[in-house]
Amino acid sequence: MTARPLEILRERFAADLIESSDYLGDASVTVRRESLIDVLRFCRDDSRLRCVLLLDVAGVDWPGRKERFDVVYLLRGLDPGCRLRVKVRVAEGGSVPTACGLWKSAEWHEREAYDLFGMKFDGHPDLRRLLTHHQFEGHALRKDYPIEKGQMCYVPELLLTDEELSGGAARVGYGPDTVGLSDADEEIQSDFLPVNIGPSHPATHGALRVEALLDGETIVHSRTEIGYLHRCFEKEAEDHTWQQIIPYTDRLNYVSSLTNNVGYALAVEKMLGVTVPERAQVIRVIVGEMGRIMDHLVCIGANLVDIGALTNFWYFFNAREWMYKVVERLCGERLTTSYTRVGGLYRDLYEGFEDDLTLALTKVEEGLADVTGLVQRNRIFMDRCVGVGVMSAADALSWGWTGPCLRASGVDFDLRKVAPYSGYETYDFDIPVGENGDAYDRILVRIEEMYQSMRIIRQGLERMPDGPIQSTDRRVAMPPKDEVYNSIEGMMNHFKLVFDGIQVPAGEAYGFTEGANGELGFYMVSDGGGHPYRMKVRPPCFPIFASFNSMMKGQMVADAVATLGGLNIIAGELDR
Amino acid sequence: MGVALDHPSNFMTTKLRQAVNWGRKYSLWPMPFGTACCAIEFMGSVSSMTDLSRFGAEAVRFSPRQSDLLLVAGTISYKQAPILKRVYEQMAEPKWVVAMGVCASSGGFYNNYGTVQGIDTIIPCDIYVAGCPPTPENLLSALVQLQNRVQHEGLDAVKERHSDSQTA
Numbered sequence: 225m226t227a228r229p230l231e232i233l234r235e236r237f238a239a240d241l242i243e244s245s246d247y248l249g250d251a252s253v254t255v256r257r258e259s260l261i262d263v264l265r266f267c268r269d270d271s272r273l274r275c276v277l278l279l280d281v282a283g284v285d286w287p288g289r290k291e292r293f294d295v296v297y298l299l300r301g302l303d304p305g306c307r308l309r310v311k312v313r314v315a316e317g318g319s320v321p322t323a324c325g326l327w328k329s330a331e332w333h334e335r336e337a338y339d340l341f342g343m344k345f346d347g348h349p350d351l352r353r354l355l356t357h358h359q360f361e362g363h364a365l366r367k368d369y370p371i372e373k374g375q376m377c378y379v380p381e382l383l384l385t386d387e388e389l390s391g392g393a394a395r396v397g398y399g400p401d402t403v404g405l406s407d408a409d410e411e412i413q414s415d416f417l418p419v420n421i422g423p424s425h426p427a428t429h430g431a432l433r434v435e436a437l438l439d440g441e442t443i444v445h446s447r448t449e450i451g452y453l454h455r456c457f458e459k460e461a462e463d464h465t466w467q468q469i470i471p472y473t474d475r476l477n478y479v480s481s482l483t484n485n486v487g488y489a490l491a492v493e494k495m496l497g498v499t500v501p502e503r504a505q506v507i508r509v510i511v512g513e514m515g516r517i518m519d520h521l522v523c524i525g526a527n528l529v530d531i532g533a534l535t536n537f538w539y540f541f542n543a544r545e546w547m548y549k550v551v552e553r554l555c556g557e558r559l560t561t562s563y564t565r566v567g568g569l570y571r572d573l574y575e576g577f578e579d580d581l582t583l584a585l586t587k588v589e590e591g592l593a594d595v596t597g598l599v600q601r602n603r604i605f606m607d608r609c610v611g612v613g614v615m616s617a618a619d620a621l622s623w624g625w626t627g628p629c630l631r632a633s634g635v636d637f638d639l640r641k642v643a644p645y646s647g648y649e650t651y652d653f654d655i656p657v658g659e660n661g662d663a664y665d666r667i668l669v670r671i672e673e674m675y676q677s678m679r680i681i682r683q684g685l686e687r688m689p690d691g692p693i694q695s696t697d698r699r700v701a702m703p704p705k706d707e708v709y710n711s712i713e714g715m716m717n718h719f720k721l722v723f724d725g726i727q728v729p730a731g732e733a734y735g736f737t738e739g740a741n742g743e744l745g746f747y748m749v750s751d752g753g754g755h756p757y758r759m760k761v762r763p764p765c766f767p768i769f770a771s772f773n774s775m776m777k778g779q780m781v782a783d784a785v786a787t788l789g790g791l792n793i794i795a796g797e798l799d800r
Numbered sequence: 801m802g803v804a805l806d807h808p809s810n811f812m813t814t815k816l817r818q819a820v821n822w823g824r825k826y827s828l829w830p831m832p833f834g835t836a837c838c839a840i841e842f843m844g845s846v847s848s849m850t851d852l853s854r855f856g857a858e859a860v861r862f863s864p865r866q867s868d869l870l871l872v873a874g875t876i877s878y879k880q881a882p883i884l885k886r887v888y889e890q891m892a893e894p895k896w897v898v899a900m901g902v903c904a905s906s907g908g909f910y911n912n913y914g915t916v917q918g919i920d921t922i923i924p925c926d927i928y929v930a931g932c933p934p935t936p937e938n939l940l941s942a943l944v945q946l947q948n949r950v951q952h953e954g955l956d957a958v959k960e961r962h963s964d965s966q967t968a
Contacts, residue, residue, distance in 0.1 A: 356914065357879035364913050371912050377878045380886075423883060424833055426862040431835045431880060452880045453835050456912040471909070478837035522840065541847040548844070558844075559837055559933055796836055799877075 465725030491735020613787030627742025
């Protein structure tokens with residue numbers, strides 16, 4: 225990728241750009257509201273940019289400004305290096321044209337921005353609250369909304385509207401033709417059965433909710449709802465110092481905390497321009513891949529439970545327990561690890577780590593062999609998964625899919641290859657890619673990814689260099705005790721780091737890593753005040769779950785369950 | 801309890817309360833109301849390494865109507881709160897509630913606009929388990945504590961508890 229996005233945009237939209245910058249290598253433009261859709265369409269379609277993924281839509285609140293809010297569109301092309309940030313300003317009570325016509329993923333991203341900031345999106349098909357509940361008043365991420373102001377919710381929201389329930393399914397385009405009824409059976413339409421699944425349901429594996437309208441066992445129409453685990457990560461981030469946020473990142477995707485820790489630390493280091501010592505980088509790669517393996521173990525195990533193959537879950541969980549042992553000795557916790565620090569790691573590897581991890585990997589391999597032996601060519605399993613929940617590559621991109629789910633649809637895209645970080649370019653590993661984009665491919669891609677992760681870990685263990693695990697940059701690292709006790713500079717340095725925390729210079733950046741389930745991004749805005757001014761997480765499973773509704777139309781309920789498990793929706797990062 | 805082995809019909813005497821509670825405490829049927837990280841540790845508790853079934857609580861039911869132990873594993877948001885309350889109400893008596901982890905116990909380090917500050921603001925709660933998330937061993941210890949409590953409850957513990965929660 226040689227094209228310089230900013231130059232291309234300046235040339236094409238000279239009069240429409242208000243501002244542009246490439247601070248820290250992130251191309252960013254602010255455009256006039258009227259030309260927003262044109263610019264976005266150009267970014268998507270221009271052959272030099274080809275930003276086919278809409279990663280996220282973030283709001284930012286600047287209370288003192290006349291046009292109070294920024295709406296930030298984060299775009300990515302599959303070609304390396306092509307990332308763009310398109311911003312538009314909007315006043316309180318104002319509106320922005322919707323991007324739903326360009327990307328399907330825009331629908332939920334814009335709903336979220338509306339929910340948390342209150343700007344409207346003209347032409348949006350379904351602009352309702354998404355993360356907070358329906359009785360919530362105000363907009364939670366505005367700077368004038370107090371963080372501790374909770375609001376009671378007394379009744380769960382009804383998702384399907386009365387029209388939809390009273391045979392209105394035809395109105396939304398899923399009438400007799402699609403469900404195999406003849407026109408003569410029109411009165412049967414009112415006999416569609418509404419079924420509520422979740423938010424406390426074994427098949428949802430977390431707090432998700434689907435309300436489906438069934439014709440027999442076929443889903444004719446459904447609505448999904450999230451936000452049941454909205455723990456306000458982004459508001460909490462604004463209330464904490466940069467270092468204090470690390471424990472919160474554990475609980476985003478709590479199945480692979482280690483991978484999150486690495487992602488967050490890398491993003492903040494990008495803002496600061498800190499480099500991490502070689503040893504810390506290798507350890508980060510190893511723990512990141514451990515997180516990926518542990519994540520896939522739970523995902524596949526749970527998916528198999530959903531379709532009735534309980535034994536495999538025990539096999540995988542035993543393997544996971546072996547990994548837990550290593551993680552617990554390394555970090556002191558099994559699940560919520562908080563292992564990285566900005567500029568390095570919490571602590572060095574313990575003695576015997578290599579042996580423990582090698583043993584655990586053998587156990588993972590055993591578990592994998594057991595499970596693949598049981599299911600891979602199993603007739604019942606294949607009948608349940610092959611051709612179920614199919615997502616085409618084009619649709620997957622439009623929905624903003626990344627990670628193993630996208631690769632199962634046949635798109636060879638992995639950030640570890642495309643935009644390597646922590647030295648991934650020096651490791652030898654392959655990216656498994658599926659063909660059909662069905663539930664079967666998604667499971668197989670994950671299984672193969674675990675083998676590749678093990679390859680990476682073994683290479684990492686082999687090359688493990690000696691040296692420090694923490695950067696010596698005094699903006700992020702504590703000075704040695706010797707200096708703290710014997711020099712006033714050292715003591716002040718220590719004092720400031722403990723009391724004020726890390727000072728990130730004003731500016732904004734988007735840091736990203738390949739999480740276990742896709743691109744895990746952190747869009748950060750700093751005003752130099754010691755806390756993030758705005759922190760937007762780009763959770764990989766958010767756009768994936770957004771597409772679930774459309775995937776399920778015309779499918780059987782049992783297929784919906786078989787599909788959902790393989791998408792690996794983790795409520796912690798979905799709702800944040 | 802008295803056992804009469806020399807009597808021709810080999811009978812045993814005990815108190816009704818003790819016999820019933822003995823049955824109840826070793827056949828708790830948990831309903832995991834898993835919302836977050838703690839649910840993953842609950843999976844760990846039922847899997848082979850720690851195996852919840854050793855304590856008679858392996859019949860995990862996802863229907864509140866079939867279970868008598870509500871395990872609230874994870875953060876409860878305000879959006880989730882009415883659902884938790886309804887699930888609790890749907891359970892038949894006698895029923896017990898365990899708040900697994902700090903989020904369910906007190907909101908944990910999520911002191912913000914979205915998080916309920918402890919499930920005991922919504923439903924009565926018997927045992928609180930510390931940890932973020934608690935280890936499986938922690939959960940087992942809570943289960944044993946709960947069994948002790950069940951053993952010493954009166955037969956009309958239902959009434960007692962409900963009058964408690966009203967005055968509290």
